[in-house]
Amino acid sequence: MSALRFVAGRLAGLVATLLIVSFLVYGALFLAPGSPIAYLTRGRTTSPQDVAAIQAQYHLDKPFLVQYWLWLKGALHGDLGRSIIYRQDVTGLLGERAVNTCFLVVAAAAVILVVGLPLGVLAGLRPGWLDRGILLGATGAMAVPAFVAAVVLVSVFAVQLRWFPVFGQGQGLGPRIHHLILPAAALALSFGAYVARLTRAAVRAELASEHVQTAESRGIPRAALVRRHVLRNASIPIVTVSGLTVGGLIAGAVVVEQAFQLNGLGSYLIAAVGQKDFPVVQAITLLFVTAFVVINTLVDLSYVRLDPRLRQGANR
Amino acid sequence: MTLSAAAVPDAPAAATGSRARRSGRWFSRLGVGGWVAVAVLAAVLLTALLGPLFVTTDPNSVNLSYAYVGPIPGHPLGFDGQGRDLFARLLHGARTALIGPAIVVAVSTVLGAAVALVAAWVGGAVDAVVARVTDAMFAFPGLLLALLAVSLFSPGVVVAAVALSISYTPYTARIVRSAALKERSLPYVAALDVQGFGAGRIVVRHILPNILVTVVAVATLSFGYALIDLAALSFTGLGVQPPQSDWGVMVAEGVTGIIAGYPQESLFAGGLIVVTVGAVNFLGDRIEGASGDPR
Numbered sequence: 001m002s003a004l005r006f007v008a009g010r011l012a013g014l015v016a017t018l019l020i021v022s023f024l025v026y027g028a029l030f031l032a033p034g035s036p037i038a039y040l041t042r043g044r045t046t047s048p049q050d051v052a053a054i055q056a057q058y059h060l061d062k063p064f065l066v067q068y069w070l071w072l073k074g075a076l077h078g079d080l081g082r083s084i085i086y087r088q089d090v091t092g093l094l095g096e097r098a099v100n101t102c103f104l105v106v107a108a109a110a111v112i113l114v115v116g117l118p119l120g121v122l123a124g125l126r127p128g129w130l131d132r133g134i135l136l137g138a139t140g141a142m143a144v145p146a147f148v149a150a151v152v153l154v155s156v157f158a159v160q161l162r163w164f165p166v167f168g169q170g171q172g173l174g175p176r177i178h179h180l181i182l183p184a185a186a187l188a189l190s191f192g193a194y195v196a197r198l199t200r201a202a203v204r205a206e207l208a209s210e211h212v213q214t215a216e217s218r219g220i221p222r223a224a225l226v227r228r229h230v231l232r233n234a235s236i237p238i239v240t241v242s243g244l245t246v247g248g249l250i251a252g253a254v255v256v257e258q259a260f261q262l263n264g265l266g267s268y269l270i271a272a273v274g275q276k277d278f279p280v281v282q283a284i285t286l287l288f289v290t291a292f293v294v295i296n297t298l299v300d301l302s303y304v305r306l307d308p309r310l311r312q313g314a315n316r
Numbered sequence: 317m318t319l320s321a322a323a324v325p326d327a328p329a330a331a332t333g334s335r336a337r338r339s340g341r342w343f344s345r346l347g348v349g350g351w352v353a354v355a356v357l358a359a360v361l362l363t364a365l366l367g368p369l370f371v372t373t374d375p376n377s378v379n380l381s382y383a384y385v386g387p388i389p390g391h392p393l394g395f396d397g398q399g400r401d402l403f404a405r406l407l408h409g410a411r412t413a414l415i416g417p418a419i420v421v422a423v424s425t426v427l428g429a430a431v432a433l434v435a436a437w438v439g440g441a442v443d444a445v446v447a448r449v450t451d452a453m454f455a456f457p458g459l460l461l462a463l464l465a466v467s468l469f470s471p472g473v474v475v476a477a478v479a480l481s482i483s484y485t486p487y488t489a490r491i492v493r494s495a496a497l498k499e500r501s502l503p504y505v506a507a508l509d510v511q512g513f514g515a516g517r518i519v520v521r522h523i524l525p526n527i528l529v530t531v532v533a534v535a536t537l538s539f540g541y542a543l544i545d546l547a548a549l550s551f552t553g554l555g556v557q558p559p560q561s562d563w564g565v566m567v568a569e570g571v572t573g574i575i576a577g578y579p580q581e582s583l584f585a586g587g588l589i590v591v592t593v594g595a596v597n598f599l600g601d602r603i604e605g606a607s608g609d610p611r
Contacts, residue, residue, distance in 0.1 A: 015447075017452045020452040021455050021456065028468055032469070039468075077542060138415075138600065142594075143540070143590050143591075144591060145548055146548070147547075151582040151586060155574045155579040159577065193583060225545070233558070238428055247455075247457055248457065250457065251459040254463070255551060258552045267594035270463070270552050270553070270554065273463055273467040273554055274468065274471075274554070288460055289456060292457070
């Protein structure tokens with residue numbers, strides 16, 4: 001029963017966070033200098049019809065809370081407003097770009113899972129030169145921002161060695177993956193290093209714990225010991241951090257897409273900020289934050305599976 | 317953290333004793349690596365402060381006939397694609413690259429620590445609200461908030477730094493709050509309270525000095541993150557505005573050179589970012605480790 005309460009609590013937290021965040025994203029419009037309508041149309045010649053259309057889109061003639069509610073209702077129904085530059089529905093403009101961003105984030109997450117996580121486990125299980133080397137490498141890699149990694153990778157692997165294309169995203173599955181390797185590596189580097197360091201610390205802490213030493217003294221084979229006693233328990237802090245890492249990946253995707261000129265939500269966000277296309281900025285920000293909050297709630301819910309104490313009703 | 321001092325019944329003596337014991341020692345436990353990091357950072361800071369006074373080459377003077385020319389006497393690092401002196405641009409870029417994070421750290425540390433100390437001391441509903449709001453703010457990555465702010469106001473490092481300060485405050489507040497809560501539950505605090513010392517005095521004179529290591533560690537690590545976020549923003553063209561030089565701007569401007577086979581500009585600027593952030597992170601880890609937690 002306690003598991004049920006835990007799930008209900010997390011879902012309520014999700015809704016509360018999304019409400020606060022969406023309120024911030026909508027209310028931001030009113031923080032801008034000048035009136036909202038002057039801000040939305042700034043620097044452009046607009047016909048009275050355009051002004052009326054924007055006014056209707058944001059319901060600017062209604063009280064603030066009603067405006068927010070109508071905007072939120074629209075967003076929940078997939079209506080994210082109209083782009084002021086392209087005069088199209090924002091939802092339509094985002095669709096294909098969202099897919100490209102998803103590809104990038106998933107590819108980077110895969111690199112972290114396949115490289116960062118095992119390196120962390122290895123370093124945690126094997127003290128000595130291997131551990132020191134991995135720790136040193138990870139500490140160094142954490143200091144490399146994604147955009148610096150991007151230019152170094154392009155310089156070495158795209159320009160000097162010509163193994164990969166410099167920019168763009170390619171057509172068809174094969175070329176697409178080929179185009180995605182450098183961006184994914186650039187995005188995964190510092191976060192993967194972070195996950196590796198944390199995994200190492202979690203494994204080390206479990207190895208030193210009394211229950212593992214007891215299990216070892218009972219003569220349980222090393223492999224089973226590692227699998228059932230160390231990794232199982234270490235997985236909880238690792239999963240927590242992985243959820244937060246995804247948030248970093250989403251923010252990092254903005255910079256990496258820009259560096260590799262990928263046509264995703266991130267590079268579009270930067271363009272929209274530059275073009276002063278505020279409905280698009282709002283929509284992408286809301287989408288990113290929502291994705292992050294939802295993923296972290298899913299991570300929280302996975303504790304029910306990982307931590308039996310939650311299922312059996314013990315207090316955490 | 318077990319404290320022998322906390323067991324001493326005489327409260328003021330216990331309080332001063334514990335303060336001397338814990339805050340006086342942390343920088344002597346940085347180790348060789350920690351001091352190397354301090355030296356690297358001091359060198360970077362001094363160069364940023366004093367360098368432009370000694371190197372008189374104009375970082376913005378364009379001379380296309382020197383485009384991508386390598387090192388020559390008087391120009392130790394050569395020139396960028398517009399024939400501007402790379403060494404001068406890196407020196408001047410250091411200032412813009414470091415001032416932004418300094419603002420972010422100052423604002424977010426003062427604000428975050430103040431909120432955390434009040435929440436931890438008052439407790440109850442105030443504490444619950446602070447915890448809830450900081451949790452919600454975690455959903456907003458700093459870079460996204462900075463982009464939102466830039467689109468509301470105008471591209472530039474000040475707007476971005478203010479936005480990042482707001483986004484870093486909950487992070488600082490959360491860590492300082494948990495340290496302050498731990499400290500508040502120690503017997504010496506109760507003893508001071510019983511003896512009639514005012515809340516402000518207990519918090520500022522006794523609790524804050526004892527958790528100062530944690531505050532310094534968070535501030536140090538925040539500096540590294542802020543440097544990366546601000547440089548990333550400048551890289552996308554929405555932070556420091558060209559022609560003003562900045563490390564993030566230089567990494568972006570050097571991309572044309574990379575494709576032409578002259579990667580110096582991006583690599584030098586990127587390398588300085590990595591070295592600075594690396595030293596900051598290393599130092600932050602060391603200070604965190606010296607704060608008494610075994611891990």
